[in-house]
Amino acid sequence: MVISYPNTYFVDNGFRMIATKSASKLATNPGGGSDATIISVRSATLQDLGQVIAIDTDATGIEKVDYWYELFHRYGSRTLKQRFFLVAADGSEIVGFIIGEVRDWEFGSPPCGWVFGLSVKPSARLGGVATLMLETICAGFARSGVKKVRTLLSRDNGLVMSFFRSQGMVAAPVIALERDL
Numbered sequence: 560m561v562i563s564y565p566n567t568y569f570v571d572n573g574f575r576m577i578a579t580k581s582a583s584k585l586a587t588n589p590g591g592g593s594d595a596t597i598i599s600v601r602s603a604t605l606q607d608l609g610q611v612i613a614i615d616t617d618a619t620g621i622e623k624v625d626y627w628y629e630l631f632h633r634y635g636s637r638t639l640k641q642r643f644f645l646v647a648a649d650g651s652e653i654v655g656f657i658i659g660e661v662r663d664w665e666f667g668s669p670p671c672g673w674v675f676g677l678s679v680k681p682s683a684r685l686g687g688v689a690t691l692m693l694e695t696i697c698a699g700f701a702r703s704g705v706k707k708v709r710t711l712l713s714r715d716n717g718l719v720m721s722f723f724r725s726q727g728m729v730a731a732p733v734i735a736l737e738r739d740l
């Protein structure tokens with residue numbers, strides 16, 4: 560099955576989405592053109608992990624190798640169909656990742672999709688890569704039967720807030736609480 564959005568194609572062969580939307584913005588040729596970049600979003604593999612760790616280290620300033628291998632073990636193998644660890648690839652180069660899962664009845668809410676990791680390589684930003692990854696993971700959530708997607712982000716992270724707001728996400732009817740231990 561192929562679902563067509565303007566300039567975007569979802570290919571229903573295990574999570575894969577190929578976009579030409581990014582092409583005009585990401586192309587090395589500023590005018591777009593026939594050698595425009597094609598970004599595909601697919602499930603992460605073990606071979607991708609080094610590049611994913613590098614993107615995360617660049618974004619957060621903290622290298623967490625053990626964390627990423629553990630996360631890949633839990634989400635990358637997709638032993639549960641409700642877990643998603645996706646990457647955006649430009650050929651062999653990984654330019655972004657997104658991680659999320661469907662959580663059932665947590666926080667007293669009906670099952671919904673949660674996005675808890677998202678990052679795009681600085682050189683690939685503002686080309687629609689994060690939009691493409693969010694669309695792909697949301698398609699996966701919808702296929703799992705849920706009707707809503709949520710995320711949590713730091714209140715002072717204006718960049719990530721701008722991105723999610725641009726995707727139509729608004730304040731949820733829940734608040735996060737914490738205390739020192």
Ligand SMILES: CC(C)(COP(=O)(O)OP(=O)(O)OC[C@H]1O[C@@H](n2cnc3c(N)ncnc32)[C@H](O)[C@@H]1OP(=O)(O)O)[C@@H](O)C(=O)NCCC(=O)NCCS
Pocket residue numbers: 618619675676677678679680683684685686687688689690691718719721722723725
């Ligand atoms: C937030 C982030 C994922 C966006 O990725 P991206 O691929 O550049 O996003 P897109 O190109 O799909 O942008 C979609 C929309 O988001 C908004 N947006 C994205 N970057 C923006 C910026 N720098 N300033 C303002 N709005 C922005 C815009 O509305 C944009 O739409 P437009 O291009 O039509 O204006 C990326 O900037 C990033 O990885 N930032 C660091 C994330 C991070 O800190 N991760 C660690 C904690 S999880």
